[in-house]
Amino acid sequence: MGMTAWKRAGVSLAAVVVVTGVAGCQDGDGAKKAAEAPAKPRLQTHEAVTKVIQAAYKKTSDAKSAKVRMTVTMPAAMDGGGTMEMTGVQGWNPGVMDITMKGSLMAAGDPDAPEQMRMIVLGDAMYMDMGAEKAAEMDGKRWMKLDQSKGGGLGQMNQDPAQQLALLLESPNLKHVGAEKVNGVETQHYKGTLSFEQMLDANKAKSATLSKKEREKLIANVEKIGMKGYDTDVWVDAAGYPVRMVVDMTTAVGTVQIKGDYTDYGPKATVQAPPAKDTYDLADMLKGIGMGPDALRAG
Incomplete structure (x- = not known):
């Protein structure tokens, strides 16, 4: 499987949902009344919205998975585009995932890519089940390990909902859109936008690792593709948990979108690394043939 797929799958992003009103009715005698204007949804104040998102952040952060x-x-x-669906369990603090992926984005130009693949993420380490056929070529080792600490820029896979809510709170135009049912659940829909610079400033944990030169280069590259910013939508249920989060990034060549539906919050997710005897480290393998971390970054 090509490395480009993992870089593309790690981009975080959103969508906008329209809320409609209600129509008129008939009087008690059965005579028709003139059509009434659609009822406007009762929207919360900015202060109330901020309190809701803050509470949702606290509950989501505490749930941990x-x-x-x-x-x-x-x-x-973007490299032919496509979609990828990921289902499974996700945890944060610490960041872990155990998911199954399928979709056209997995191929990334590799005709031999499987129809679906299991992936495990534990902190900086990402493990991918390459299947029995690949295992036969690697002395029976079917799990490929990619370690962010050894380079490769692959550490953006685990975009947890608590982190997204924290970023949403930094939006200067955070607002309440209205009530909406999502997956059969009654929710309230909220929306906000961040420029790339605002997102980088808000996401201090990641931006702090960038030098001034790296930050300037990153912003320049983002401007080059015409990205304006992130539109983030969240639907919060009556219990205060996000049921759905959608992040949308519009560029000069189209929109990148990530939609996440969440259920069964907590307890802490139990995710284990594959057995060492069944695993090979891609970075170590490349190093053994004279190739360093730049080979991972280049894809």
């Missing part, structure tokens, strides 16, 4: 169904969609102008 949830079942997730996530869909990544990329426009055709």
